[in-house]
Amino acid sequence: MIATPALARVGLAYALVAVALRLTVAAPEHCGAEPSPERFRAAAEDGVAWIVANQRPDGSYLYEWRPGAGASPTYNRVRHAGVTLALYQAGAVEAADAATGWLTARLEHRHGWAAVAEGSRAPLGATALLVAALAERRAGTGDDRHDELLRSLGAFMVAVQRPDGGFTLGWDLAADRPDTSGTSRYYPGEALWALARLAAAFPGEGWDGPARRAADFVATRRDEVENVAFPPLNDHWGAYGLAELAAQEPLPGEWLAYARLLHGRFDLLVRNEAKRRDSGPASVLHGPARRAAALGTWVEGEAALWRLAQQEPALADLADDALGTAACGAGLLADRQVHAGPREERGAWFTDGVTRNDDQQHAVSGLLATAAGLERP
Amino acid sequence: MTLVRAALVLAAVVNGPAAVPLVVGLPGGRRAAVTAVGLAAAAVGAAAALSGPLLDALDVGVPSAQISAGALAAVGGLLAFVNGSWGELARDGRSGLVVPLVVPALAGPGPLAVAVALAARHGTATALAAAAVAAAVTLALVVWTPRRPWGPPLAARLLGAAALAGAVELAVEGVLGV
Numbered sequence A: 001m002i003a004t005p006a007l008a009r010v011g012l013a014y015a016l017v018a019v020a021l022r023l024t025v026a027a028p029e030h031c032g033a034e035p036s037p038e039r040f041r042a043a044a045e046d047g048v049a050w051i052v053a054n055q056r057p058d059g060s061y062l063y064e065w066r067p068g069a070g071a072s073p074t075y076n077r078v079r080h081a082g083v084t085l086a087l088y089q090a091g092a093v094e095a096a097d098a099a100t101g102w103l104t105a106r107l108e109h110r111h112g113w114a115a116v117a118e119g120s121r122a123p124l125g126a127t128a129l130l131v132a133a134l135a136e137r138r139a140g141t142g143d144d145r146h147d148e149l150l151r152s153l154g155a156f157m158v159a160v161q162r163p164d165g166g167f168t169l170g171w172d173l174a175a176d177r178p179d180t181s182g183t184s185r186y187y188p189g190e191a192l193w194a195l196a197r198l199a200a201a202f203p204g205e206g207w208d209g210p211a212r213r214a215a216d217f218v219a220t221r222r223d224e225v226e227n228v229a230f231p232p233l234n235d236h237w238g239a240y241g242l243a244e245l246a247a248q249e250p251l252p253g254e255w256l257a258y259a260r261l262l263h264g265r266f267d268l269l270v271r272n273e274a275k276r277r278d279s280g281p282a283s284v285l286h287g288p289a290r291r292a293a294a295l296g297t298w299v300e301g302e303a304a305l306w307r308l309a310q311q312e313p314a315l316a317d318l319a320d321d322a323l324g325t326a327a328c329g330a331g332l333l334a335d336r337q338v339h340a341g342p343r344e345e346r347g348a349w350f351t352d353g354v355t356r357n358d359d360q361q362h363a364v365s366g367l368l369a370t371a372a373g374l375e376r377p
Numbered sequence B: 001m002t003l004v005r006a007a008l009v010l011a012a013v014v015n016g017p018a019a020v021p022l023v024v025g026l027p028g029g030r031r032a033a034v035t036a037v038g039l040a041a042a043a044v045g046a047a048a049a050l051s052g053p054l055l056d057a058l059d060v061g062v063p064s065a066q067i068s069a070g071a072l073a074a075v076g077g078l079l080a081f082v083n084g085s086w087g088e089l090a091r092d093g094r095s096g097l098v099v100p101l102v103v104p105a106l107a108g109p110g111p112l113a114v115a116v117a118l119a120a121r122h123g124t125a126t127a128l129a130a131a132a133v134a135a136a137v138t139l140a141l142v143v144w145t146p147r148r149p150w151g152p153p154l155a156a157r158l159l160g161a162a163a164l165a166g167a168v169e170l171a172v173e174g175v176l177g178v
Helices: A006-025 A037-053 A076-087 A093-104 A122-140 A147-159 A186-203 A208-220 A236-246 A253-273 A283-285 A293-309 A313-336 A357-375 B003-014 B017-024 B029-049 B051-058 B060-083 B097-106 B109-123 B124-144 B152-175
Strands: A064-066 A109-110 A115-116 A121-124 A170-172 A177-181
Touching: A006 A283, A006 B003, A006 B060, A006 B097, A006 B109, A037 A109, A037 A122, A037 A357, A064 A093, A064 A121, A076 A122, A076 A357, A093 A122, A115 A121, A115 A122, A115 A147, A115 A186, A121 A122, A122 A147, A122 A170, A122 A186, A122 B124, A170 A253, A177 B097, A186 A236, A208 A236, A208 A313, A236 A253, A236 A293, A253 A293, A253 A313, A253 B060, A253 B152, A293 A313, A313 A357, B003 B109, B003 B124, B017 B097, B017 B124, B017 B152, B029 B051, B029 B097, B029 B109, B029 B124, B029 B152, B051 B060, B051 B109, B051 B124, B060 B109, B060 B152, B109 B124, B109 B152
Parallel strands: none
Antiparallel strands: A109 A115, A121 A170, A170 A177
16 A cells, blocks of 8 residues: 555544544434334333322322432422323323313412412413313313313413513512513423313314414524524423424424424434443533433434424425334333332432432333334324 | 535545546546446445445434534545645556545545435435535546646645535534534
């Protein structure tokens, strides 16, 4: 071979970069055991079993558990609503109804609406997720007993929607006006989905207008308003909302373009998670595994985008990718679940020695949605 | 990334003018240059065609492949921009057709990685078409770059800068997944 000093330097530079890439960006990705809907459903059932086994007699949930330290005294009503949603998605109606009873006993009723109260405020997110949960119950059981409540909760969401389609934080109960003390990155997506579900449940009642305004805000302005450093925000609630709206009407090109970007974000997050290991250089270079609440939302998001792609021809090309990424994330979730120990541990997902009920919520929702996608012919 | 842009990025990363100092020492002149570019195009095309099995074997996803290709293309672009060539002739004034002209000069890690990433993201047909166009552009540049002392280094540096821009686009495409 005729080698020159310049070529030797070129070769060395490429070799060093290639090694660095293999350790970092191009590290092997492992998506857990072979993906199968049966395995994912079994993991979801175990997660539901954890939620139900640790539910309090009054319908509230075990919020957070650390072996050796026990249960945390804190609580979060937004997460209570979210866990209840997951139970309805899993068909655990009895346990979910008990949780719904706990939450509806803590509603604030004024100005013709109803909202979940937490202290001196009524956070939008809790109400939105309660709407999603009750809509899920209605769709799954055919029971319309909560229809008037759904309309009242919906009226609250409309009351706190801004002219730009975004939302305030909720309601300041002490001052009796919209809570404009800040904004939330994820409440708009939650409200979008909730309003879209109301539009589906009650066609012709005018819920579609606020839902479309929320979708337009989420797809075209939210990331800028919330100063998201590297958009798009990984908003699985937004993905849920767009998929729900697409079932009712074709979506504008701008929203579909946003959905495509959202798929890219979830895909990158899941693929990076698939590079993480418990030992070896990867554990140092790629950091520790993210908690199930995070990974679960990415799986939920991809599964929702897969459903969206089934309905929108312009996104048909990303359907297989989205379901594949969801399956990768679901495989990681199934691998990381705890399967032994006392009832506070068995069926849960732990990170840094602690589990929180939304770890189980998002994991269960993601596993079920992915299983449903894989089972579809 | 459109077919035209893909072809231009690939041509910039291959950087024919940077290989001119090696071409000069080839017996057979332009005919040899055509052969070299043809062999390099075949190597790049093979990389594109084998993209799927290769990434499967390495357990690397498409976004990671794109970001990696962007990094390798950036390395090549930077080297070409700084050095102005892929190398110089040996002391006896000779050069090798396959080594070092085809590999690692024309069909080096950068072009091969870019071909793999293009095929993974945009399909094998698009990547092969881009490789064919890039080969034609490369041959034209190798043959017609002015043989003044400043000609090849200037062209190489311009293409190196273009390769850096293309590398950023590839990496961003990988991050955004679009």
